[in-house]
Amino acid sequence: MRELHDGDRFRFEILADLAGVDTGTEMQVVYHLYSVLTPDWLRVIAEGLPRDTPRVPSVAFLWNGAEWAEREAYDMFGIIFEGNRDLRRIYMPPDYTSFPLRKDFLLPDDAARSPGEGFRHVEQPHVIARVQRKALPS
Amino acid sequence: MTTTERDHVRSLDDPDIWVETPATIYDAVPPYPPRTEREAEFYHLRDGEMLINFGPQHPSTHGVLRIVLKIDGERVVDIEPVMGYLHRGVEKICENGDWHHAISNCDPLEYVASLFSEAMPVMAAEKLLGLEVPRRAEFIRVLTWELNRIASHGLFMGWLALDLGGLTPLLYGFIERDKIVEMLAAQTGQRLLFNYLRVGGVNGDLNHDFLSRLADWMSDAGRQLDSEAKLLNENEIFVRRTRGMGVVDRATRSARVCRARCCARLVCRTTCDARIHTASTPSSSSISQREPKAIRTPATCYISTRCAKASGSSTRFCTRCPTAR
Numbered sequence: 079m080r081e082l083h084d085g086d087r088f089r090f091e092i093l094a095d096l097a098g099v100d101t102g103t104e105m106q107v108v109y110h111l112y113s114v115l116t117p118d119w120l121r122v123i124a125e126g127l128p129r130d131t132p133r134v135p136s137v138a139f140l141w142n143g144a145e146w147a148e149r150e151a152y153d154m155f156g157i158i159f160e161g162n163r164d165l166r167r168i169y170m171p172p173d174y175t176s177f178p179l180r181k182d183f184l185l186p187d188d189a190a191r192s193p194g195e196g197f198r199h200v201e202q203p204h205v206i207a208r209v210q211r212k213a214l215p216s
Numbered sequence: 217m218t219t220t221e222r223d224h225v226r227s228l229d230d231p232d233i234w235v236e237t238p239a240t241i242y243d244a245v246p247p248y249p250p251r252t253e254r255e256a257e258f259y260h261l262r263d264g265e266m267l268i269n270f271g272p273q274h275p276s277t278h279g280v281l282r283i284v285l286k287i288d289g290e291r292v293v294d295i296e297p298v299m300g301y302l303h304r305g306v307e308k309i310c311e312n313g314d315w316h317h318a319i320s321n322c323d324p325l326e327y328v329a330s331l332f333s334e335a336m337p338v339m340a341a342e343k344l345l346g347l348e349v350p351r352r353a354e355f356i357r358v359l360t361w362e363l364n365r366i367a368s369h370g371l372f373m374g375w376l377a378l379d380l381g382g383l384t385p386l387l388y389g390f391i392e393r394d395k396i397v398e399m400l401a402a403q404t405g406q407r408l409l410f411n412y413l414r415v416g417g418v419n420g421d422l423n424h425d426f427l428s429r430l431a432d433w434m435s436d437a438g439r440q441l442d443s444e445a446k447l448l449n450e451n452e453i454f455v456r457r458t459r460g461m462g463v464v465d466r467a468t469r470s471a472r473v474c475r476a477r478c479c480a481r482l483v484c485r486t487t488c489d490a491r492i493h494t495a496s497t498p499s500s501s502s503i504s505q506r507e508p509k510a511i512r513t514p515a516t517c518y519i520s521t522r523c524a525k526a527s528g529s530s531t532r533f534c535t536r537c538p539t540a541r
Contacts, residue, residue, distance in 0.1 A: 164254035169300035172241055
């Protein structure tokens with residue numbers, strides 16, 4: 079990726095998109111690059127990431143804007159971008175525990191599609207803070 | 217009130233009991249220690265700095281966006297945007313529906329120009345199936361897309377001016393937009409979320425109501441749009457407050473922002489398509505021949521000139537255009 083970004087022949091200096099993909103068997107990270115030299119689009123796919131521990135090096139040091147895109151991919155798919163200095167959830171609340179765009183995250187109405195399974199992997203409501211009871215101030 | 221002091225409110229269960237409102241994730245300072253390097257840096261306050269919550273429902277955030285501002289006196293030194301108040305997980309919803317559910321699910325993603333957000337699932341499905349859209353359907357698509365784009369740009373310019381403190385351009389923008397939206401409503405049956413494209417074509421041929429409205433609008437559109445453009449381009453306050461702002465240079469390379477930069481090229485391709493189509497088959501519709509004249513909203517002019525500047529000439533795009541035959 080460094081060669082694609084810095085190399086004199088390529089100069090893909092614009093990262094148009096960075097997305098995570100869950101194919102059901104493996105995880106992928108897809109980069110859409112755009113060159114400033116020639117009007118060429120390039121799609122780079124980092125494939126074959128294991129579904130239980132998807133880890134991939136961060137590209138945020140090359141494209142600054144990749145930081146948020148990597149945060150989104152982490153938030154939605156749980157892909158760990160090593161070297162990203164701000165890898166935390168971007169859309170979901172910080173106390174959320176699952177990764178909603180993975181294929182094993184089922185919506186409640188999926189029960190209709192797989193009868194007998196009912197609710198599965200659905201996030202339980204999470205109490206965000208303890209309520210302290212105090213006496214009535216007089 | 218500083219963020220460490222808490223209010224006491226009456227409990228919902230028992231009004232005699234007063235409870236302390238707990239620190240929540242919606243406070244400027246979240247109730248947990250920083251988890252990343254950047255977060256630690258942001259929440260470390262130097263001398264004279266303080267944090268302020270801005271939004272999520274603030275008129276100038278246009279929607280629900282919360283920004284935690286780190287300010288030093290009057291100056292904003294750092295910001296931390298908190299997104300997700302509008303995230304609906306459309307990908308998951310589409311994943312669980314059939315392919316034609318995706319069309320109406322993707323519609324409200326961009327509710328000002330929803331024909332474009334419809335195009336995403338439709339064109340993706342066409343690409344996967346290897347379908348070629350009939351020529352006439354392609355024409356209708358380009359025609360309605362361009363109309364929708366004019367409406368969207370008019371609204372964008374209006375809102376931009378509204379943010380800079382002028383109400384009039386917004387009302388002018390709404391005049392044009394309303395005519396176009398009514399026109400598209402006559403064609404598609406919906407006023408805002410059209411749900412008009414289908415995989416392999418569109419839902420229904422052009423009808424008379426649409427065409428007569430279009431002809432009405434076309435007779436006056438150029439003058440109207442020009443006056444709207446003048447209202448902004450010749451306004452000194454507007455020009456001084458927007459010129460040189462938000463420049464996307466190469467060093468920025470933001471993933472999302474650079475879309476706006478790249479889209480100059482993409483938008484130009486669409487307009488080129490329209491021109492090529494109208495030039496190659498003039499007999500299809502007398503109205504669409506006149507269409508290139510109409511796509512001169514202020515924003516389009518701006519994009520086209522930028523595009524022409526960037527490429528050296530505008531014909532280069534026409535030859536590069538994938539549908540140019």
